[in-house]
Amino acid sequence: MVQGTAPYTVVPDGSITTPQGFRAGGLHCGLKKTPRHDLGAVVCEVPANAAAVYTTNLVQAAPLKVTRDSLGDGRLRAVLVNSGNANACTGKRGEEDAFQMRASFAAAAGLAAGDVAVASTGVIGEPLRMDRVLDGIAKLPAALSADRAGADAFSQAILTTDLVEKTGCVKLEIDGRTVHVAGAAKGSGMIHPNMATMLGFVTTDAAIGSEALQRLLRTTTDRTFNMITVDGDTSTNDMLVAMASGLAGNRELTEDHPQWAQFAAAFRFICETLAKAIARDGEGATKxxxxxxxxxxxxxxxxxxxxxxxxxxxxxxxxxxxxxxxxxxxxxxxxxxxxxxxxxxxxxxxxxxxxxxxxxxxxxxxxxxxxxxxxxxxxxxxxxxxxxxxxxxxxxxxxxxxxxxxxxxx
Missing domain, CATH: 3.10.20.340 (ArgJ beta chain, C-terminal domain)
Structure with a gap:
């Protein structure tokens, strides 16, 4: 898209917590061998209309089952993410661990278990060190904030072999109200255009229903995240989650709203920005x-x-x-x-x-x-x-x- 003709403006210092209602954070709980952040969360202060798309790989990690369950009513309050371990191909134990992560974070953050989505990334086939994960979860709510530091800590917590954080934020006017769309993603290897080719998280304070958001997310994914590749491999853990707090106060967006196209363009810009950043940061890539x-x-x-x-x-x-x-x-x-x-x-x-x-x-x-x-x-x-x-x-x-x-x- 040509920035000069776009209906949105890039927010250079914006982040996944710039949209109203969102906090984020991250910390090191010990899943990674190095002392880098490996556990993070994004939390919305109100029930957010939400949507998600997932990998088409038939071998799917346990967290995807948890997230599908949480999204049954089209709403979320939080997404909990760990890196360093994919919790994939870990059998019944892995599934129990993923549901325990959801329940433990919900209790620590004062939420209902069904309000929490879970995502994991890292090595396949190794059980999670749940003692470390649960210790980190207990500390995580205190690390959440609405400022840039919290957003940066979350962006760091989701990385594996990535060399750089991948973020973006834009704003636009809808019904005379300022609306933000922001995102953060990780991805460097095991990247192939087959939904969704990474972990990605999009936040917005626009008022939009979960069904309209789901349609927009799927259409946009087909033209952005599904159009990137690094190595031809589709991961077991790929997931893209979008959450809308509705706190901007605009009239609810649907395809019939007169400014739907402008919002869709802003949403696509964020997804394309993240997708291109993943492709550019491909493992070992120089171009x-x-x-x-x-x-x-x-x-x-x-x-x-x-x-x-x-x-x-x-x-x-x-x-x-x-x-x-x-x-x-x-x-x-x-x-x-x-x-x-x-x-x-x-x-x-x-x-x-x-x-x-x-x-x-x-x-x-x-x-x-x-x-x-x-x-x-x-x-x-x-x-x-x-x-x-x-x-x-x-x-x-x-x-x-x-x-x-x-x-x-x-």
């Missing part, structure tokens, strides 16, 4: 890759082609090596599983035209090399078949990706 596909038969076809190109190990390796190998790009487009005209494809790498109507165009290799040494690489593919468009984001594939994942568990 963000953006693939723009146009001229597809429809949007679904464009999305399939864009995701296939950005997820190609050969394309990712070529970008890492600053090799303008357009052959890998058109080959990836051809295996995306949707119809293309193999004689009508145009490809640009940055501003450098490499292919027109599937015919090679002589280009300046030195200029291409210089461009590909940058930290953001844009690949544009026009299929010349229709009006379908889509954008996908990923990163280069480097030696460090193998190094990081070769010793992730140990």
């Amino acid at each position: 963000l890759i953006e693939v723009r596909v146009s001229g597809a038969a429809d949007e679904a076809a464009a999305r399939a082609v864009a995701k296939t190109i950005v997820g190609s190990s050969l394309v990712k390796s070529a970008v890492f090596g600053a090799d303008a190998n357009w052959g890998r790009i058109i080959a990836a487009a051809g295996r995306a599983g949707v119809p293309i005209d193999p004689d009508a494809v145009d490809i640009r790498i940055g501003d450098i035209v490499t292919l027109e109507r599937s015919r090679p165009i002589p280009f300046d290799e030195e200029a291409a090399l210089a461009y590909l040494k940058g930290d953001t690489i844009v690949i544009a593919v026009n299929l010349n078949m229709g009006a379908g468009e889509a954008i996908a984001w990923g990163c280069d594939l480097t030696y460090d990706y193998v190094r990081i994942n070769a010793a992730y568990r140990t």
Whole structure:
């Protein structure tokens, strides 16, 4: 989106606690080997209308069952998150531990158990050290605050192999009231566009019903978080949760509200900001890759082609090596599983035209090399078949990706 024409304004110092009604915090309870925060929470002072989307991996971690149960009535008061341990493939014990986390935090924070969602991230197949988790949960309510320090502590608590925190905040006017939309996410490896490819949390003080929020979340996810990839692996724990306090005081937002499009644009901007930050922070990554596909038969076809190109190990390796190998790009487009005209494809790498109507165009290799040494690489593919468009984001594939994942568990 072009910021100059957007109906919202970025809040540079905003955070997940900027929307009215939210507090957050984090601390170290001992799940991580290093003394980094590994337990955090976001809490709303009023019952928030809420929505969530989850991984499509059939192997799903215990916290997802807990969160689905809590969201049965479309409302939440809190999300409790731990890093350092995924609590996945841990059997009956893992499920009991996840429900115990929910109950313990609810008691410590003065909430009903059904008001609390639970999310976990980290190593698969190891039981949680519940003595440490429960000790941390007892201390966590005192660490919650509505200021930036609390938000930063939460953002740190959800990280695993991430190198940077991923946050964003915008504001806009709805019915003459100032409305905020903010978010925080984690994700660096095990990232593939297959819902939701990370842990993500979006807060807003807009008045919006849970059903409308769920529809907006799913549609937006398809165009943002489901359009990123790092390594082609979909995690067992992926979850994206949105909470709306309604404290801004606007008239309840639905698709019929005259300012629905403006709110949806702000919501998408936050999700896209977080999604791109995840792709840029891919394990071992040195470059963000953006693939723009146009001229597809429809949007679904464009999305399939864009995701296939950005997820190609050969394309990712070529970008890492600053090799303008357009052959890998058109080959990836051809295996995306949707119809293309193999004689009508145009490809640009940055501003450098490499292919027109599937015919090679002589280009300046030195200029291409210089461009590909940058930290953001844009690949544009026009299929010349229709009006379908889509954008996908990923990163280069480097030696460090193998190094990081070769010793992730140990």
